[in-house]
Amino acid sequence: MADVFSAKQKFEKLFSEYFSAEAAFAFWKGRVALYAILKVLGVGEGDEVILPGYTCVMDVNPIAYVGAKSVFVDIKPDTYNFNTQLLENKITLNTKAIIAQHTYGYPCDMDAVMQIARKHNIPVIEDCCLSFGSKYKGKTVGTFGKAAYFSFQWNKPFTTGLGGMVITNDSELAKDIEQLCRKELVKPGFCETAMLAAQLAVYRAFIYPRTTALAQTVFRYLTKKGAVVGSSSTCEFQPEIPGNFFKAMSCVQAKSGIRQLRKIETNIAHRKKTAKLYDKLLSEKGWDIRDYDENVMEPVMVRYPVRIKEKDKALVKAARAGIELGSWFECPLHPIETPMQMYGYETGMCPESEKASKEVVNLPVHPRVSEKTVEKTVDFITQFTPAFKEIRS
Ligand SMILES: Cc1ncc(COP(=O)(O)O)c(C=O)c1O
Structure with missing residues (x-):
């Protein structure tokens, strides 16, 4: 049993050092990490938590688990992050936290987010499940808010099978998480x-x-x-x-995480290089490509999103052709099986998100993607009709 804790503690230590954070806490999944943050922030019955209406339902669930209500903000069509111009209007006296999700690797507009949050004295939680190592104005995402959380599930920047982590620079919050874990965290079976x-x-x-x-x-x-x-x-x-939800990270996950963290710079460099190659090949085919200010953000993509008109057809064809094509997000609270009304989402609440859900497919950039795979993927995807130009005009 001592080994279980030593691997987990070692991973936490290395992780916090990577981000120069005060503390890190490892969990069974990313959603458990968010739950821990919400609990120690005292978010509960009748409170509201703001997040983008273009997310995974597993991000929304912990908010419901603590008895709070999710309030959804529509996204910007270019970065898929919440539109900060719409953010302030969503704040009420009941708002207890803002979740800044850095989608696909694009950092949120953190100047605007932090300015609004400070003005209303609301803590910011960064969702870094889809962004590891991305920078906003030279500062790594995950280090802006009160706390940040990460996921190491299969599709994420690196994987330990399942897994999650919280980081924070707030020593009071760290103490509270430690106490909560001591009292309530269960061990994996x-x-x-x-x-x-x-x-x-x-x-x-x-x-x-x-x-x-x-x-x-x-x-x-x-x-x-x-x-x-x-x-x-x-x-x-x-x-x-669900029962036994608040679960610790296992030794197997922690050991895998330590190995992945040792290779993280190579992983990040590969993702940047691969995304640039998509930029080049797609623009050669006349497609609009990623459009962001390099002086402001340095994204490390978890996947490379493109918009097409025939999403469903492309996904079926890709599976047959052995092309790795991602479908998320398929709806504002992915996946499509989600009973969205149960979470307070009504159709029409976030039109840009609903449009993106119908059009966006994502291309792989992970370390197993070679230049040949990128070429094949671009040849495949450009058979379909791009939708990006239409969105932006
Ligand atoms: C943006 C986002 N946040 C949080 C999560 C939850 O992470 P996990 O699956 O590790 O619980 C996901 C899940 O895929 C996600 O896409």
């Missing part, structure tokens, strides 16, 4: 940890861009049958907290 270790081994051996679509189909089927440790069980598509 032997079977689920062993299963996750086996899944990680399969992932390392067999999952490449050509095999991803097939692997995802098999994995989703096995998850429904309860035969593997899935990212989300069926009960996690409801706003009620």
Whole structure:
């Protein structure tokens, strides 16, 4: 058992050092990390938490678990982050936190977010699940707000199978999280940890861009049958907290995290280089490409989003052709199975998000993507009709 804690503690230490943070706390999943932050901030019944209406429902669930209400802000069509011009209007006397989600690797407009948050004295929580190492005005995302959280699930900047982390520079908050963990955190079970270790081994051996679509189909089927440790069980598509939700990171995840963190600079450099190659090849085909101010942001993409008109058709064709094409987000509170009204989302609340959900597919940039894969992916995606130009005009 001592080993369990030493691997977890070592990962936490290395992680906090990477971000020069006061403290880091590792959890079973990213959503558990967010839950811990909300709990120690005292967010509860009747409170409101603001976040973009272009997210994963697993980000929204912890807000419901503590009894608070999610308030959704529409996104900007170029960065997919919440539109800060719409943010202030959403603040009420009940607002207890703002979640700044850095989507696909693009940092939020942190000057605007922090200025609004300070004016109203509301803590900012950064969702860095899709952005590891991105910078805004030279400062790494995750170091602006009161706390930040990360996910290490399969699709994330690096993976430990499942996993989550909180970082904070606020010593009071760190003390409170430590206390909460001491009182309430449960240990992962032997079977689920062993299963996750086996899944990680399969992932390392067999999952490449050509095999991803097939692997995802098999994995989703096995998850429904309860035969593997899935990212989300069926009960996690409801706003009620499942049993044993507040779970610690296992030794297997922590050891994998330590190995990944050692390779993080290579991972980041690869993502930057690969995204630039997509920029080049797509623009050669006459497609609009990423449009951001390099003096303001230095994004490290988790995936490369493009907009097309025939999203559904492209996803089916890609799976058949062995092209790794991501579909998220498929709706404002991904995935499409989400009963959005149960979370307070009504159709029409975030029009830009709903449009993006219908049009955006995302291309891989992870370390297993070679230049050849990028070329093949660009050849594939440019068979379809781009939708980006229309959006921006
Ligand atoms: C933006 C965002 N935040 C949070 C989460 C939750 O992370 P986890 O799956 O590790 O709980 C996800 C999940 O994929 C996500 O996409």
